[in-house]
Amino acid sequence: MTTDTPLKTAARLSVAPMMDWTDRHCRYLHRQLSGRALLYTEMVTAPAVIHGERERLLGFEAAEHPVALQLGGSDPAELRQAARIGTEYGYDEINLNCGCPSDRVQSGAFGAILMTRPELVAECCAEMIAESPVEVTVKCRIGVDEQEPEEVLPRFLETVAAAGVTRFTIHARKAWLQGLSPKENRDIPPLDYDLVHRMKRDFPDLHLSVNGGIGSLEEARGFLEAGLDGAMIGRAAYHQPADILGDADRTIWGEGETVAAEEAVARMLPYIERHLAQGGRLHQVTRHMLGLFAGRPGARGWRRMLSEGANRPGAGPELVEAALAQVTDLRAAA
């Protein structure tokens, strides 16, 4: 069994790191829906953290806690430095990406290709742990290309755990580094949840979260009831944030109340006003809100009003209020 820390408890349900999607505005929205879920940043490469525009890449609001910074890289010294900077920025966890198959990432020899180099991952993690007082975790696949997951995954977990990592998120499918696009790599290689369950049986002291293809809170809870320590949801949480996160605190942690999409919109308005006052654009926030009413009457109008209007010069919170009124009117008429 694993000993629960506040972060491990939060990791019972997490929202996956998603490049171009889980930026600070998206995370703020998700936090309005769930006070408890662990949120991940987009992947930021270690060199970008070290040399890039830090506030733009790493800045976040206190309200987003608990929030984890995902790093990409495979140079132990760079990752060590990046982990330190991330910790100083106030992140609750530093996560290393060993699952992303994109070309750009392959060329830098990190992401999923690291499944073939567990010793290097262990070395990177040891360096990060030495420098960072917060927990260092790893997100991985079950293998890449012709690797045999049954052999590769336990060896990977064992080797990296020996460096001091106690929490892993496993995207339960292989990545094919040649021939499949990053998008195809999220759907085509078959999911093997059983293997993740077996890993939990073989490594009971590790905190293991499962990721890949989870489409509802009930499914997530099913994994917890079956003995896994956490479930990480990516696309479904992004496309149907109210369905996945609005009831998460009650369903997963047995406390708090359901937050409806309407309530989340109301909570976003002051945030939007602040963002605009600082020179931001409405669209930067509302693009993450398009799925709030997914599957409900008015969803299409909500989506259309925001996607057509939020980019117009001068667009402000009144557009969001008008789009919301349209949803509420339709519901009243239904």
Ligand SMILES: Cc1cc2nc3c(=O)[nH]c(=O)nc-3n(C[C@H](O)[C@H](O)[C@H](O)COP(=O)(O)O)c2cc1C
């Ligand atoms: C748009 C997009 C961007 C992603 N970017 C990252 C990333 O930066 N780091 C990472 O580890 N995984 C990334 N992923 C993969 C997700 O974290 C997750 O592993 C994958 O989507 C499977 O989970 P799901 O079926 O719940 O979406 C991305 C996925 C999507 C859809």
